[in-house]
Amino acid sequence: MTQQDNKLFDIPADDNEAALREASKRIDALRREIEHHTYLYYALDAPEITDFAYDSLMRELRELEDKHPELIVATSPTRRVGGYVGEQFAPVTHEQRMYSLDNAMDLEELDAWMTKIEETYGHLPELCCELKIDGSSIALTYEDGVLVRAATRGDGTTGEDVTANIRTIKDIPLHLRDEAMPAVDPAFSSIELRGEVYMPKSSFEALNHAAEANGKAPFANPRNAAAGSLRQKDPHITAGRDLSTFIYAVANTASLEVSGQWELLQWLKSAGFHVNPDVAKCKTREEVKDFCKASLEKRDSLAYEIDGVVVKVNSFAEQAASGFTSHAPRWAIAYKFPPEEKTTVLTDITVQVGRTGVLTPVAELSPVVVAGSTVSRATLHNEDEVHRKDVRIGDTVIVRKAGDVIPEVLGPVLALRPDDALVWQAPKTCPSCGMPVIREAGESALRCVSIDCPAQALERLLHWASREAMDIDGMGEEIIGRLVEVGRVSDVADYYSLTQADLEMLDMGRTNKDGNPIHLGTTVALKLLDAIEQSKSRSFDRVIGGLGIRHVGKNTARDLAEAFPSMEAIASAEIDELSEIHGIGERVAKAIWVFFRTPDNVQVIERLQAAGVTMAASTGEADDTPKTLAGLTFVLTGSLDELGLTRDEASDRLRLMGAKMSSSVSGKTSFVVAGTAAGSKYDKAIKLGVPVLDEAQLARIFETGQPPVV
Numbered sequence: 001m002t003q004q005d006n007k008l009f010d011i012p013a014d015d016n017e018a019a020l021r022e023a024s025k026r027i028d029a030l031r032r033e034i035e036h037h038t039y040l041y042y043a044l045d046a047p048e049i050t051d052f053a054y055d056s057l058m059r060e061l062r063e064l065e066d067k068h069p070e071l072i073v074a075t076s077p078t079r080r081v082g083g084y085v086g087e088q089f090a091p092v093t094h095e096q097r098m099y100s101l102d103n104a105m106d107l108e109e110l111d112a113w114m115t116k117i118e119e120t121y122g123h124l125p126e127l128c129c130e131l132k133i134d135g136s137s138i139a140l141t142y143e144d145g146v147l148v149r150a151a152t153r154g155d156g157t158t159g160e161d162v163t164a165n166i167r168t169i170k171d172i173p174l175h176l177r178d179e180a181m182p183a184v185d186p187a188f189s190s191i192e193l194r195g196e197v198y199m200p201k202s203s204f205e206a207l208n209h210a211a212e213a214n215g216k217a218p219f220a221n222p223r224n225a226a227a228g229s230l231r232q233k234d235p236h237i238t239a240g241r242d243l244s245t246f247i248y249a250v251a252n253t254a255s256l257e258v259s260g261q262w263e264l265l266q267w268l269k270s271a272g273f274h275v276n277p278d279v280a281k282c283k284t285r286e287e288v289k290d291f292c293k294a295s296l297e298k299r300d301s302l303a304y305e306i307d308g309v310v311v312k313v314n315s316f317a318e319q320a321a322s323g324f325t326s327h328a329p330r331w332a333i334a335y336k337f338p339p340e341e342k343t344t345v346l347t348d349i350t351v352q353v354g355r356t357g358v359l360t361p362v363a364e365l366s367p368v369v370v371a372g373s374t375v376s377r378a379t380l381h382n383e384d385e386v387h388r389k390d391v392r393i394g395d396t397v398i399v400r401k402a403g404d405v406i407p408e409v410l411g412p413v414l415a416l417r418p419d420d421a422l423v424w425q426a427p428k429t430c431p432s433c434g435m436p437v438i439r440e441a442g443e444s445a446l447r448c449v450s451i452d453c454p455a456q457a458l459e460r461l462l463h464w465a466s467r468e469a470m471d472i473d474g475m476g477e478e479i480i481g482r483l484v485e486v487g488r489v490s491d492v493a494d495y496y497s498l499t500q501a502d503l504e505m506l507d508m509g510r511t512n513k514d515g516n517p518i519h520l521g522t523t524v525a526l527k528l529l530d531a532i533e534q535s536k537s538r539s540f541d542r543v544i545g546g547l548g549i550r551h552v553g554k555n556t557a558r559d560l561a562e563a564f565p566s567m568e569a570i571a572s573a574e575i576d577e578l579s580e581i582h583g584i585g586e587r588v589a590k591a592i593w594v595f596f597r598t599p600d601n602v603q604v605i606e607r608l609q610a611a612g613v614t615m616a617a618s619t620g621e622a623d624d625t626p627k628t629l630a631g632l633t634f635v636l637t638g639s640l641d642e643l644g645l646t647r648d649e650a651s652d653r654l655r656l657m658g659a660k661m662s663s664s665v666s667g668k669t670s671f672v673v674a675g676t677a678a679g680s681k682y683d684k685a686i687k688l689g690v691p692v693l694d695e696a697q698l699a700r701i702f703e704t705g706q707p708p709v710v
Ligand code: AMP
Pocket: 099, 100, 101, 102, 130, 131, 132, 133, 134, 135, 136, 137, 138, 195, 196, 248, 310, 334, 676
């Protein structure tokens, strides 16, 4: 600062410097104090001050930093939320590979693993048992004690840089506590720690409630919610998601002067990390199994989801002696809990009419939390299934989530059946339009064949706007329902004639506290109009899929879009021409042919075309990706959490390399890729002898462009 500057403010130079020194001292003290309380709160779970007192310390620090921006440092507790991540997350190569774990599906398999371990070492080594947190794994790199990078697991070798988002998680220290530094080997200026990011059950429920209220798709489970929150482009969104962590590993055990897993957990705690308190150091098999049983019992009462117990050889020296297989350490195993099953009361069986007229019986359940989220409905698929399972209204039923995602009623608890339990009768008429329903020979579904059925129309409208079809953001069930009720929309082409006035004045059928009707309002109306406009340029296959042609799902829609240049070409194709296309059989070909010869459908397509909706395959830039997977058929199952990709994204990438994607496993399937919580497709693959790939192998395909040798 020059003399001149000081004159300007009329403050003598010395005073200015003294003020700065004072501020710097206070800022240091505040940061230390805040970090100390953060440590007490998150690592030790023993807060000493109220939230209010903590917040006022933060406020004072923020104010001082605002006044003296030159004193701001990246590790300040005020600097957790930064700027946008950018279009793409940068790749990060892990210092050491992030392995997955071998599984023991029951206590016998766990016992067998312990026998193997005993043989390897000549004795049963001390074992460290931890809860298996059902979240998303992360690697945190600290250089000279300061957090410099955080990455997802990715394919185990390369993950994505999610530092900006990880910094927003309050229980992750931005720098290691001084007390922990002496144990860091000075030869290592950088250490990589690992753990799990998770979303507490209650935050997950709240997030899903909010999503549903805003017409957004809810997350299937807390694990997906955590993984999704980590991959936000805007760290402010991640900051609002209430994520937490449990840290449990160091990539290179040589970088720390600790001798084993148990000691490592103590060190992590002293360094400021949130370490799960439920751990046990076990000397006998019984102790290990008791820990597993006790953990299973307490599963429900925990604030976060766990899906098993991880058992690790405690000593690092002994771990090193047995090393790793190609994908997992030999010195650890994950004992997986059986899928969570709950009992609840089946209060009713209602009937839903789908967009193609199929009537589906739905179990209405007393709300019950299963695998992390509240379940109040579950499909019963069809009439035969209801009778096969012998579920009656009033029964207590067993519920679980298939593949941890889709709720399923397993059957009744007969001992609890009340005398007045009601046997369900399939309806003879459509609950929506009242027309008689039919059941075609060879089909298990009841179907309403009326063209004017309002329930079918509503489902078609919902499907068109849905994320997997035209993705009209914000156009959810409530708004569509209102648009139908007021008669403004009855088919999908009507979306494109909606005006701002139609939408902003849309009566939502509710009143505010003064008794006045609630309208949609201008802000939402403008957003919706924008989303409708954007939907016009969705790809050709999405438009085909969005039309809701019977038997035409996403994959068939893609096959059609590849085989035909335009909607006109599909519309004029004959049945034999259609059935020649790979993946399309006679039955599907017939349904497509009928669809395009139904005058109402033709008229809707003409209006969509006039509105400017895509009606032909893109003639954009030629795709020059080598088709190294041509001739191979892939099926994806489970969620690809570790790769951080949705199944659609992974499918797109495989397709670009020439692969065919299918939604069901058959003898013709070349590979099944099984992600987390893979479902029945995995079982079928094993039965048929179809090779099953894990996420790391899929990542190799993306990397090399070559199919694996099996
Ligand atoms: P899986 O995804 O079933 O192969 O299980 C392996 C994953 O379990 C690891 O990648 C970790 O992300 C996760 N995990 C959760 N809790 C623990 C724990 N306490 N120790 C080791 N891994 C854990």
